[in-house]
Amino acid sequence: MTLNVGVFGSDGSGRTTFTGLLYMAQVDFSNRTGQKSGFRFFAEPVQIKAMQGIYNQLRSREWPFLPAGVLKISCSYVYSSGGFLSKLFNRAEGNTVVIDIYMVDICHLVGFMEKPIYKKAADNDVFVFLLDASDLPDGPVPADGAFCSFLSRIVEAKRDNSGDNSLDVVFVLTKFDMIDKGVFTDMAISPIHPLISECDKRSEYGEKFMARMCPKTLAFLRDNARAKSLFRSAVYFFSCVNASFDEEGNVVPRMKRVKGSANFELDYTYEEYEGLIKNLAELASGRIS
Secondary structure, three states: OEEEEEEEEOOOOOHHHHHHHHHHHHHHHHHHHHHHHOEEEEOOHHHHHHHHHHHHHHHOOOOOOOOOOOOEEEEEEEEOOOOHHHHHOOOOOOEEEEEEEEOOOHHHHHHHOOOHHHHHHHOOOEEEEEEEOOOOOOOOOOHHHHHHHHHHHHHHHHOOOOOOOOEEEEEEEEOHHHOOHHHHHHHOOOOOOOOOOOHHHHHHHHHHHHHHHOHHHHHHHHHHHHHOOOEOOOEEEEOOEOEEEOOOOOEEEOEEEOOOOOOEEEOEOHHHHHHHHHHHHHHHHOOOO
16 A cells, blocks of 8 residues: 655744654664564665755754755655564555655645645645644644645545545654753643554644644644544654754754663664554555545
8 A cells, every 4th residue: 555645834933853754764673673673764876865964963063954946845654564564563565655745834735735746645644744743832833724724625635535534644744852941830731742652642632732823723624523524633743853062052953872872872762753654554464534
């Protein structure tokens, strides 16, 4: 089975950093699991070059950027037969996850859906939305209306199609380490998000942020889930690159020593990205209903 995934966000939501961490996570995941997982990463040379460029910037303790004019970055995850991921989800054959990360602001994308490069944006099985959690406003963020408009267009496009058209939504709250501690007190929640294994608690936790940042989108998805219309209940992940100060006092990505080694690695939320990789494998397996 091929699972098509679209990644979207507004300016400042961390799309470039997310792209680098997604690439870094698949490298780390492959190194930790080896051949036994059956997991493989593929991308065209120009896409690999772009992703490796971001990856190298992060490893050099630089906040990443992309050259002007890059509208989309694409890659694929292949979960081949015989690996433990395939066995975990009881699939004899392999599955492919095709990921398109759109670098245009979601607030602008909605108005350009007819352009050839963006037509595929609405034709996905999974929609991943990035939200900058570092600067929580008192009211909804501008992306709230854009997310709703985008999802509404998908519902309209799928309305007349027959068969099982259930789609999945994933929210990634980025820059999670930069949330002011007073925000957690104000929201009456812990600054430590629930573990990936605690699915219900993570949903409740994520929805508290959505209620503050994207209430229209949250209401839209809840109504759809209750009506069993199109979108299933959203899944949440929490992303951050921990930071430190360099010699000149600039805030830069932090490196940490690899356990039992003299080497250093980027200090980021690897477990969240590993969880995302496994979540996509599970969605591709067709086990979620």
